[in-house]
Amino acid sequence: MCGIIAYIGDKKASPILVDGLKKLEYRGYDSWGLATVDSGKINFVKSVGRIGQNLEMTNLVGTIGMGHTRWATHGGVTDQNAHPHLDCEGKIAVIHNGIIENFAKLKEQLINEGHKFRSETDTEVLSHLIEKYYEGNLKEAVRRALLCVDGTYGIVVISSKEPDRIVAARHGSPLVVGVGEGENYFASDATALMPYTKKVVFIEENEIVEITKDGFYTITIDDKKVDSKIHEIDWEADLAEKKGFNHFMLKEIFEQPKIMENAFAGRIIPSEGIAHLGGLNLTTEELLKVKRIIFIACGTALHAGLVGKYMIEECASIPCEAECASELRYKRILLDKDTLVFVISQSGETADTIAAMREIQRKGIKVLGISNVVGSTIARETDGGVFVHAGPEIGVASTKAFLAQITVLAILALEFGRVRNLSFMEGKEIASEIKKIPEKIKKILEQNDKIKNLAEKYRDYKNFLYLGRRFNYPLALEGALKMKEISYVHAEGYSAGEMKHGAIAMIDEKFPCVFVAPKDSVYDKTISNMQEIKARSGKIIAVTTEDNYEIEKYVDDVIYIPETLEMLEPLLTVIPIQLLAYHMAEIKGLDVDKPRNLAKSVTVE
Ligand code: F6R
Secondary structure: OOEEEEEEOOOOHHHHHHHHHHHHHHHOOOEEEEEEEEOOEEEEEEEEOOOOOOHHHHOOOOOEEEEEEEOOOOOOOOOOOOOOEEOOOOOEEEEEEOOEOOHHHHHHHHHHOOOOOOOOOOOHHHHHHHHHHOOOOHHHHHHHHHOOOOEOEEEEEEEOOOOOOEEEEEEEOOOEEEEOOOOEEEEOOHHHHOOOOOEEEEOOOOEEEEEOOOOEEEEEOOOOEEOOOOEEOOOOHHHHOOOOOOOHHHHHHHOHHHHHHHHHOOOEEOOOOEEOOHHHOOOHHHHHHOOEEEEEEOHHHHHHHHHHHHHHHHHHOOOEEEEEHHHHOOOOOOOOOOEEEEEEEOOOOOHHHHHHHHHHHHOOOOEEEEEOOOOOHHHHHOOOEEEOOOOOOOOOOOOHHHHHHHHHHHHHHHHHHHOOOOOHHHHHHHHHHHHHHHHHHHHHHOOHHHHHHHHHHOOOOOEEEEEEOHHHHHHHHHHHHHHHHHHOOEEEEEEOOHHHHOHHHHOOOOOOEEEEOOOOOOHHHHHHHHHHHHOOOOOEEEEEEOOOHHHHHOOOEEEEEOOOOHHHOHHHHHHHHHHHHHHHHHHOOOOOOOOOOOOOOOOOO
16 A cells, blocks of 8 residues: 655755655555655655656755655545655655544634645644644654554654654554664554664664664653664565566466475474474363464455465364454454464464454454564464565565465464375375475476467457366466456456355356366366356357376366375466466456555555
């Protein structure tokens, strides 16, 4: 969603701000803005559209400044509603991520007190509130203003009255301090700071931080001093570059063999047939006590949870559920102490997932996290958990993070399975096969051109039905999500067996189906479903196991994948469905990495 970057030092701020905003573009935005302080005044620019579309616009003087990308919530997509928002005198400027829930009441009060508003946004109340409380100390004015506010925020504030400092505060929207030599930064996402520093301070909930070029100072909203710790980020800067690929999404799809190795490194021992996820902090006794597991997530991460459900039920015979966070947070949650809850989130900042996590923690139940972003809210607020080590995922459509999530879930299934029903030989087979998957993924990636040709062949179809059974049912859901979110082609995911109970009515020669159908225990059943589609003149693309040539009798097109254990099939079937969606969008000339209306991390409800 919205992005924030700020700089204070001796260099010209605007190029650094523009570069930072470009690194945050992937989060999704509809307008942008910059502000600097120089010679006792605030210079600013704000505009609808792409950052730096007009270079002159971004060429602001000053060595202190901040930049913002906006994803509209309150007020339309207009230049005026873009951030920064200034106070009446134009001496205080604010950028903001989040939502000020009581803004209407505050705005009315401020207007009655004589403040002049220029936008329809909730954010603008902050600049006027800070103006109201300003008595010569910007940090204190920010603190007093925030005491009046309900809602969520990550804000950064500059003032021409204090041109040697920048103030930021966090409540619900992530912010980090980037610590440099004679210069310091703020950003909503550490990715934006990668070229400049690897040292960051994760600002905690309800903290206010002031940076100067030589240091930082943290207090709580109740004005208590905090000793913030500096963390080193180990992500390589080049992970955030395209490296010759046309899009980040394609680069991230091709990175997956390596990403998978990172996700299982040090976590499985094939010779002993065991797995261990250290971050869970669970003893064997605690693993044995678990009677039910719930995965909570949204979107692609929810599909990963559904794969995890099938894997754990298969290996460990523990009943599992995968629940959508936005539903779970508002229902009566029936939990007991033997239930283990996991939240799965690439960004670690998804508002619905965080709210569901907090709701469960409120009931005294432990929640563990499976997340990608170190220092994210979910990584910090869960009671333990594991990182999937996928590195920065820039394409809005999640690909490598999904693969890393289901790798971790396969390891989790093995860990639970080995303290329960799985034999030594079964454990050995699963662990050894996990290690072989990256090479098998490489073989599928070699078929990229073939999949591109398929996308070309099907480019004019307006609807697709994705079908799969058991372990590949979640992959049918994920395939349909990938297709619709980046190519804007309508697609639905269904369990292949369920299709005949309704969805089949849509099938005709213009409504193709993608079957995720490796040669496994449910393959014969899936062949029957293919025949049902063929009987209605539906076209079929099948993803199946190599050497299974007999399938060509039933389908129009086939993508072959190497053979693997049934429970690990999703680690391979996901690759062709990602590539098919990518090429469909690419052929249509769409903005693959930044699909319309979407944001990389959805920090609003
Ligand atoms: C789809 C996609 C979204 C996210 C969802 C959850 O490609 O990326 O559906 O999976 O918004 O995001 P995280 O995993 O960051 O919680």
